[in-house]
Amino acid sequence: MDRRNFVKSSLAAAGATLLAGHSSLASSTPDDRQSSSGAQSIPGAISASEIDAARFPDDFLWGMASAAYQVEGAWNIDGKGESNWDRFSHTVGKIKGGATGDVACDQYHRYKEDIAILKRLYQKSYRFSISWARIQPAGTGSANQKGIDHYSRLVDTILEAGIRPFCTLYHWDLPQALEDRGGWPNRDLASYYAEYAGILAKHLGDRLTVWAPFNMPWTFTYYGYGIGVFPPQRTGFDLFLKAAHTVNLAQGQAFRAIKAASSKATVGSAYGAAPAYPKTNSEADIAATARYNAMNNLYFLNTAMRGEYPKAFVGEPPYAAMGYRPGDDKIMKVPLDWIGFHYYTRRVVSAAISTCVSGPSGHFGTETEGEGGASARDPLTQIHVEMPTEGPLTEAGLEIWPHGMYDLVTQISREYNNPIIEISENGCCYLDSPDDSGRVPDQRRISFHQQYLAELARAIRDGARVRAYHAWSLVDNFEWADGYSQRYGLTYVDFRTQKRTIKDSGLWYGRVAASNRLNA
Numbered sequence: 001m002d003r004r005n006f007v008k009s010s011l012a013a014a015g016a017t018l019l020a021g022h023s024s025l026a027s028s029t030p031d032d033r034q035s036s037s038g039a040q041s042i043p044g045a046i047s048a049s050e051i052d053a054a055r056f057p058d059d060f061l062w063g064m065a066s067a068a069y070q071v072e073g074a075w076n077i078d079g080k081g082e083s084n085w086d087r088f089s090h091t092v093g094k095i096k097g098g099a100t101g102d103v104a105c106d107q108y109h110r111y112k113e114d115i116a117i118l119k120r121l122y123q124k125s126y127r128f129s130i131s132w133a134r135i136q137p138a139g140t141g142s143a144n145q146k147g148i149d150h151y152s153r154l155v156d157t158i159l160e161a162g163i164r165p166f167c168t169l170y171h172w173d174l175p176q177a178l179e180d181r182g183g184w185p186n187r188d189l190a191s192y193y194a195e196y197a198g199i200l201a202k203h204l205g206d207r208l209t210v211w212a213p214f215n216m217p218w219t220f221t222y223y224g225y226g227i228g229v230f231p232p233q234r235t236g237f238d239l240f241l242k243a244a245h246t247v248n249l250a251q252g253q254a255f256r257a258i259k260a261a262s263s264k265a266t267v268g269s270a271y272g273a274a275p276a277y278p279k280t281n282s283e284a285d286i287a288a289t290a291r292y293n294a295m296n297n298l299y300f301l302n303t304a305m306r307g308e309y310p311k312a313f314v315g316e317p318p319y320a321a322m323g324y325r326p327g328d329d330k331i332m333k334v335p336l337d338w339i340g341f342h343y344y345t346r347r348v349v350s351a352a353i354s355t356c357v358s359g360p361s362g363h364f365g366t367e368t369e370g371e372g373g374a375s376a377r378d379p380l381t382q383i384h385v386e387m388p389t390e391g392p393l394t395e396a397g398l399e400i401w402p403h404g405m406y407d408l409v410t411q412i413s414r415e416y417n418n419p420i421i422e423i424s425e426n427g428c429c430y431l432d433s434p435d436d437s438g439r440v441p442d443q444r445r446i447s448f449h450q451q452y453l454a455e456l457a458r459a460i461r462d463g464a465r466v467r468a469y470h471a472w473s474l475v476d477n478f479e480w481a482d483g484y485s486q487r488y489g490l491t492y493v494d495f496r497t498q499k500r501t502i503k504d505s506g507l508w509y510g511r512v513a514a515s516n517r518l519n520a
């Protein structure tokens, strides 16, 4: 049975399916309270009493997140240049249903309505991203004033609503002109990107204080250049290594450019992260799991905090293939003011049996791994990575594993000297739509966030300095290669009319933000 069919059947069975071979996970999980108690009918689930007991600090920043290409539309308006995702979505056969982001949620024109929703739901933080091609249509050179003006108005509207603007500079939409120059494997992009960051900080840095250079850098470099499932669909592990190194340099250079232009700026991150658990207690699987953690969770964090690549490879980092030059450690090393990361679902890792690269197989969302065989995901880390299905699955096929939130937050807290942490994204795909009365009763989304947040509250109680949580997403939107077939919003969007309907989850999340409790 493929994963998608498995999603359907596991939903019908309330997620109670337990796959053979994964039962050893509970004992290898740092926290195994519930697995050992046997009190839960659904693996990994959090009890109602834990949800009732969860508390958040008075000044906790409840927020929602979005990304420019996924919500803005207006793809060629006010001087905006073409981006890689414009080109990709305009190419026949690339996106499910032939969808594009040309209109998306039309947030470029409807941002006031969307900020009003945030305000109505007592939100304290809005994480949005800026389209590089609106600011520099060809990726370099002077700024497009209309693009600057748009984001300036957006920031002002967010602030007027009493909400903190959190800006991601790059959420995957690269000016196509830079892709045409070789894209991220071209080291020159680090300097172009720093120039772009400096322009933003100069024009918005009097009001914006929270900046994250890159959204999920591993994902867009690996998917875009390593395995070719995102634009520009190039495939080569060397290309991935080069792209990732350019991004690490760009992160360091942008950090300095932002700080030079704005004395108020704090710079952090919006990394994708997933706690990884060894498939067995063998030394080989434990070592492979550590390599996964280094590659997927720390590859862009450790370079910033310590100026060096974490131990992601069997053997020395492949410096020559990366295009690493003497002195790059100093460029990469920048002490992030806070660490932001997303958590959606976990991984189970084993040492690869075969050294073949498995490459993409079947469906690829923004989190999915190849599923076939036991071969290595790539030639140098020699890891085999699985997406477990022990817990229930969302309608995107991602396993719900709330304990991972606790494990990840406490792990990063331990490894980086208890930094300030923001959860920059977490969310789930369910396709609930308005009922006859116009309500969207998406109880499963409420339950999902309640459980993950209960685990976040536990990490805070145990000493982690987490100051924010951003639900993905403010509105249903363009879900990359899946087009409009997946809905992550706390607000329903009718894409024919652009009518917004706050889902029950959004109303619930508003009460959470007002009370700092999950049983609101």
Ligand code: IFM
Pocket (backbone or CB within 6 Å): 067, 070, 216, 342, 365, 366, 367, 425, 472, 479, 488
């Ligand atoms: O929609 C994406 C987002 O762009 C990045 N993080 C995961 C989300 C859901 O797949």
